[in-house]
Amino acid sequence: MSTPASETPGTEQRPAEGALAAGPGTARIPGAAGGRRPPAAGAFATAVRRGDPYVWLTGSALGLSLLMIAGLVAVILANGLGFFWPRTVVRLTLQDGSVVQGEIVNREAIPRPGDPEAPEAYRIQVKVGNRDLLGYDFKWVDEADIAAREAPPDVFVVERREYGALIGTPSVLKAGDEVVAEGPEAVWAALRPLLDEAEDDREAIEEVEKDRIGEINHRIEQARLEERSIDMQAAGNPERDFSPERARVARVEEEAQADYRRAQEDLERLYEEAAATYVTFTTPGGEKELRTLDVFRAYPANRLGFFGRASIYAGRVWEFLADDPRESNTEGGIFPAIFGTVMMVIIMSIMAVPFGVLAALYLREYARQGALVRVVRIAVNNLAGVPSIVFGVFGLGFFVYFVGGGIDRLFFPEALPTPTYGTGGILWASLTLALLTVPVVIVAAEEALAAVPRSMREASLAAGATKFQTIWRVVLPAAAPGILTGLILAMARGAGEVAPLMITGVVKLAPNLPVDGFFPFLHLDRKFMHLGFHIYDVGFQSPNVEAAKPMVYTTTIFLLAIVVLLNLTAIVVRNRLRRKYQTSAF
Amino acid sequence: MAQERSAVADPGIRIRTEVRAPQPDAGGGTGEHAIEMKDVNLSYGDNHVLHDISMDIDERMVTAFIGPSGCGKSTLLRCLNRMNDLIDNTRTTGSIRVKGQDIYAASTDVIEVRRRIGMVFQKSNPFPKSIYENVVYGLRIVGIRDKSTLNEACERSLRGAALWEEVKDRLHDSGLSLSGGQMQRLCIARAIAVEPEIVLMDEPCSALDPIATLKIEELIYSLKESYTIVIVTHNLQQAARVSDRTAFFWLGRLVEYGRTADMFTKPGEKLTEDYITGRFG
Numbered sequence: 086m087s088t089p090a091s092e093t094p095g096t097e098q099r100p101a102e103g104a105l106a107a108g109p110g111t112a113r114i115p116g117a118a119g120g121r122r123p124p125a126a127g128a129f130a131t132a133v134r135r136g137d138p139y140v141w142l143t144g145s146a147l148g149l150s151l152l153m154i155a156g157l158v159a160v161i162l163a164n165g166l167g168f169f170w171p172r173t174v175v176r177l178t179l180q181d182g183s184v185v186q187g188e189i190v191n192r193e194a195i196p197r198p199g200d201p202e203a204p205e206a207y208r209i210q211v212k213v214g215n216r217d218l219l220g221y222d223f224k225w226v227d228e229a230d231i232a233a234r235e236a237p238p239d240v241f242v243v244e245r246r247e248y249g250a251l252i253g254t255p256s257v258l259k260a261g262d263e264v265v266a267e268g269p270e271a272v273w274a275a276l277r278p279l280l281d282e283a284e285d286d287r288e289a290i291e292e293v294e295k296d297r298i299g300e301i302n303h304r305i306e307q308a309r310l311e312e313r314s315i316d317m318q319a320a321g322n323p324e325r326d327f328s329p330e331r332a333r334v335a336r337v338e339e340e341a342q343a344d345y346r347r348a349q350e351d352l353e354r355l356y357e358e359a360a361a362t363y364v365t366f367t368t369p370g371g372e373k374e375l376r377t378l379d380v381f382r383a384y385p386a387n388r389l390g391f392f393g394r395a396s397i398y399a400g401r402v403w404e405f406l407a408d409d410p411r412e413s414n415t416e417g418g419i420f421p422a423i424f425g426t427v428m429m430v431i432i433m434s435i436m437a438v439p440f441g442v443l444a445a446l447y448l449r450e451y452a453r454q455g456a457l458v459r460v461v462r463i464a465v466n467n468l469a470g471v472p473s474i475v476f477g478v479f480g481l482g483f484f485v486y487f488v489g490g491g492i493d494r495l496f497f498p499e500a501l502p503t504p505t506y507g508t509g510g511i512l513w514a515s516l517t518l519a520l521l522t523v524p525v526v527i528v529a530a531e532e533a534l535a536a537v538p539r540s541m542r543e544a545s546l547a548a549g550a551t552k553f554q555t556i557w558r559v560v561l562p563a564a565a566p567g568i569l570t571g572l573i574l575a576m577a578r579g580a581g582e583v584a585p586l587m588i589t590g591v592v593k594l595a596p597n598l599p600v601d602g603f604f605p606f607l608h609l610d611r612k613f614m615h616l617g618f619h620i621y622d623v624g625f626q627s628p629n630v631e632a633a634k635p636m637v638y639t640t641t642i643f644l645l646a647i648v649v650l651l652n653l654t655a656i657v658v659r660n661r662l663r664r665k666y667q668t669s670a671f
Numbered sequence: 672m673a674q675e676r677s678a679v680a681d682p683g684i685r686i687r688t689e690v691r692a693p694q695p696d697a698g699g700g701t702g703e704h705a706i707e708m709k710d711v712n713l714s715y716g717d718n719h720v721l722h723d724i725s726m727d728i729d730e731r732m733v734t735a736f737i738g739p740s741g742c743g744k745s746t747l748l749r750c751l752n753r754m755n756d757l758i759d760n761t762r763t764t765g766s767i768r769v770k771g772q773d774i775y776a777a778s779t780d781v782i783e784v785r786r787r788i789g790m791v792f793q794k795s796n797p798f799p800k801s802i803y804e805n806v807v808y809g810l811r812i813v814g815i816r817d818k819s820t821l822n823e824a825c826e827r828s829l830r831g832a833a834l835w836e837e838v839k840d841r842l843h844d845s846g847l848s849l850s851g852g853q854m855q856r857l858c859i860a861r862a863i864a865v866e867p868e869i870v871l872m873d874e875p876c877s878a879l880d881p882i883a884t885l886k887i888e889e890l891i892y893s894l895k896e897s898y899t900i901v902i903v904t905h906n907l908q909q910a911a912r913v914s915d916r917t918a919f920f921w922l923g924r925l926v927e928y929g930r931t932a933d934m935f936t937k938p939g940e941k942l943t944e945d946y947i948t949g950r951f952g
Contacts, residue, residue: 453759540796544858547752548809549786549865558812559798665799665845 161645165638169401171394174240174252174386176369177211177226178233184369185226186240187213187252188386195227212631214242214250218370222249223631239269242386243366246379249416249632252386253368260362272364273385276377279362283377286359290352297348303603304341308334314499405639409596414623415632419640424598425511425591425613426580426647432515432609433522433579438572440519441526442561448527449534450556462531469524477585480517485509485589505610509590511599512609517589518582522575529574533567534560562662569659573652580648583617591618593626616644705730705869705899706751711765713746715758720746722923724765728869728916733891733900735914735931737907739946743923744903748871751901752788753781770868786813789862793874795854797846797861802829802838805846805857809865824864832860833890852883859890863898870894872902876909888913907947911935919943 132138172188179185191210197203208227216222243251255272258265258279266275311334319327362377384397408418444465452458489506497505506512537560545555561568583591592612599611620640627633706728713721721743728734736744746755753774755761766773774784786809797805804811806828807821815821825842829835834856838849846857855875862870872891876884891900891913904910910917911931918928919942927934927943938944945951 540792540794541798543754543792544796547754547785547790548861549782550812551782554812563799
């Protein structure tokens, strides 16, 4: 957003002009001019003539908009970037003797309605974790109630599979029923290698759960569809004997079931081997025993140096980028959402750009420039201003129900009534966005085509080229930078849209990416996740608002980063092309 | 002075519509006609631009079109390779025959016509491609891919355009990296790469400095060995220097057409004389 504003050349030139005008103006004053006009009115009139007020007006308008954008980015960065930093854990003993232990995340003045004379008081928000033990994981504490505040050295922050963070002191480590270590120091020393092992075990389990069983499920599903398709053929063709086909399908299904049983056994074995160790933590809310398998990360929050914290920070950022979401999107990562966003923008561009460029070529190169073309041009411009939700509704009605439903009836009748393409998916969402952004591309491409000098077309035609050859070899390459500008605008608009996606294929959780190892590898019918929708979902649909808040900011950072990155790529390509096809001769 | 002006303002009586048949020179030409124009009329919408132009252009000679701005000389030049087709609402009547073929006949392939008749423009317009690609453009578009053919054509055309020695070491630099005069010669090389029969030049030197102009003029002189050249120019000295035939146009009519030596020493028309002696124009 800030790039177009900062590119405006006028703002850089205006002050220079003003300075230039000021030179002779001030030089004149000591001369004969002194007595000719009243000084006050003269100064103002000179300023107006020089254009100073207009410089101030335009400059401050630009400054204000830049300030707002900078403020927005600053708020997002300040709230988002700190989220992953491992903070100190404090133990607060309150006046009534109860103990609150956790990370301080917020501090604010207590509102004093109706009593402005009351002394200034503050309260702090503590992330206490241990949701399973306490029933809440954030707690507000009045500073006045705090009797003692300390940072116990043995307290650990544990990230685990369920219930969010655990904050407590490790007391016992058991292997089976046998006690291996006791006391925080001993437990931590023994726990460290076990956590690495647990990570390997989790990977092994996930491989079986996701890859092997996923593959088997895929086979079973294919077999089921084939069976239905045989049933349908048999209904239309009662004479033919379909038993060989049925036997083959049954064999496939049997094999798959056998594989499934084997995978299930492997899985149980893996769980048994891995689940042998347990660690117990003491917390203000009670004791909690955890399987080491369920511990994702544990660190002694108050004993870490800067580099220890930085490495945890980096690890958390990486997990956030590379992992699937957990705990109804409030934990884990956003990888499927990043993937979905980027893929959707790419599909959208692949659809919108050729289509828009062809339309612009017709409008600019082939159509007779008359009233009709002018009307079409105005209509295209207006189309760019139609609210996106309108496109969303159109996409749902046309692409999803009409086109998708038609495809299902023609090509996937065996799956019905379960829709394959007749429901929201990444293809339909991308097409809807392509429809939304195609006017932008058309307008930009048309301008780019119009900017190609007539002399260049004439040179090509005079050399005996046909009109199409001229367009293909001369006009389009010269217009390519301008067309890419259109693509940049389209991507900037498309990547940020959420409303039309919500009804054409975005869902809150879709760990199955639209690209995977099963034929045909690209599953454009799949539902997908999107960063923009993820922000909405985590921020406003989450059961745990306090835990979700920082996720909103961090997700926003990455959405902005992706939009900027996509744009930068297009800008770099455009500048390279522009250098190559520079048309100004001397 | 006033008398002169009134004489100029009333051209109707003075303009001859028949044209002296130019005699072949001893110094060059084949004696054949490369182009034969008969009663060419052209209008843009309601604006009648060319009136009954009939003239023949000799093969392997340089024919210059001169006349004040807006007299239709460029328009006529663009008729010869049908570049006026690109402008909406143009209507051309009469016949233009190139080596006997009527280029405005319905059966004529305009692309073929433009391949036979190359053109160099007022403002040099190389493509934003390499020098090499600029020269071989005309060959590429007819589908020639053979490297040696292209290389050979590139060298021959650049030598023909007297540019080879200057650019032979940087054929793959952008055509836009050349100087103004070099760019214009590059455009000439591009025009002759497809070996046309006729080269049309529309004020090829108007944007160039005197030295670059001189080079182009020398080039034109050498090119007439192999090509028929029609050049539009505002520079009367240039017309006198490079051309064998000169045609003077005024308000869309052909006023006088003949050997350049005759036109500049003893013009047959008062109007021509006024123009070439600088009394108007």
